[in-house]
Amino acid sequence: EFERRVVLRLLSEGLLKQSGGYLRPTRRGIAFLRERDNIRGVGEQVRIVTDTGKVIGYRELPQAIKELFPGAVYLHAGRTYLSVKLEGKRAVVKLVPAKTPPVVTSPLYYTMPSEEEVHNERRVYGIPVRYVTLTVQDVVYGYVVKSFPEGQVISQRLLEGELSYSFRTKGILIEFPPRVEWTELQNAEAFHAVEHALIYAAQMIVGASPTDLGGVSFPSGHIFIYDAFPGGSGVSARLFAELEKAIARAFDITSRCTCEDGCPRCIFSPYCGNNNKILSRRRAAELLGDVLALRLAATRTERFGKPIV
């Protein structure tokens, strides 16, 4: 009863809204929470300070470690900054002179998921799928520098020290069987591409925004797709319910493109932690075709291999 009254009050004040049977904070609600420190699960923030000591803004974690690692080019209020340091919850940036040729940076990172509690479980085309609470650890270990706007890779660098951030959220775990006739690398290429395609499909099937969901795949066929915001947002719960449609759409995305083996129109993602490498559109299409034809044996397997985001 107390919770119900609180929710009604937040709805009437326009801080919460109802959408698709879920309660979500409104833009105003999110701004309200951001003004307040120490509300767990809503996103801890990094303070962005210039080398002359001026605070120019804040960025939530985990996004902050992907955008403000030392060496990152950070765009803010129409200006270009270079991050020189990220320590704890403070990033120090330096203004880049306007005449410098424009470049952008993308982080190289991986994600280590660990499932904690199973809330729901079902089979999708015979494949075991669970809806779980999980802890996600994002680890940024390097970055690529690209020309802008062409996107040509100029250089690839490793960070002196890895940056990591862990948070709890909710998500789904799909356990596809790996292909015995494929090598571990070929399986990694297929499942990484399936993961990208499912996140893309979710934008159309459940109306997710490009940054609502995170994903990580293993060459063993394990794919996690989770709410990217600490605490969870309910988007992966909707995907869990609509997964048949999302898999069918992911098959369309991977089978209909006419590119060689992956391109920005099908499976490339600007949020990939691996610079869109180890990614095969053709293998993903072959695998998803077999899933839809109910040709894959559904046995739960042990997770192995390196996580690819």
Ligand SMILES: [Zn+2]
């Ligand atoms: Zn393509």
Ligand SMILES: [Zn+2]
């Ligand atoms: Zn990726």
